[in-house]
Amino acid sequence: MQEAFHHGGWGMYPTTIVGAILGVLAWRFALNPVRTRLPLLIGLNVLTMFVASLGFIAGLIRSTTAAAEMPNAGNLVLAGFGESLNNIGLGVGMCIVAMIGVCVGLGRQRPATTGGSLVDPLRG
Numbered sequence: 001m002q003e004a005f006h007h008g009g010w011g012m013y014p015t016t017i018v019g020a021i022l023g024v025l026a027w028r029f030a031l032n033p034v035r036t037r038l039p040l041l042i043g044l045n046v047l048t049m050f051v052a053s054l055g056f057i058a059g060l061i062r063s064t065t066a067a068a069e070m071p072n073a074g075n076l077v078l079a080g081f082g083e084s085l086n087n088i089g090l091g092v093g094m095c096i097v098a099m100i101g102v103c104v105g106l107g108r109q110r111p112a113t114t115g116g117s118l119v120d121p122l123r124g
Helices: 002-031 035-068 074-108
Strands: none
Touching: 002 035, 002 074, 035 074
């Protein structure tokens, strides 16, 4: 894991911070599933992937600009692409762990209605 952080570069740190916040809140939701917390969890899930994507894009920019200065640098670009994917891998992994917590919380929720009848909220 330490090697992945080294290869991923600075983008791994904000991805870890946002992903850790997401994970903590998702597992708190698993213990106490309150539906009003779902928009925050969805937003943090998207933010985690945006931050991971930013790290990936920054790594590609760095790799391609460095390769532009070298003749026959195709392997350098491929290596940089692979290293930059560590950001995406971390973000996806953290989102998966968090979504497991969200699914546990949704499974633990009580049904919203107790009559068993379906009512269309738009028709009243």
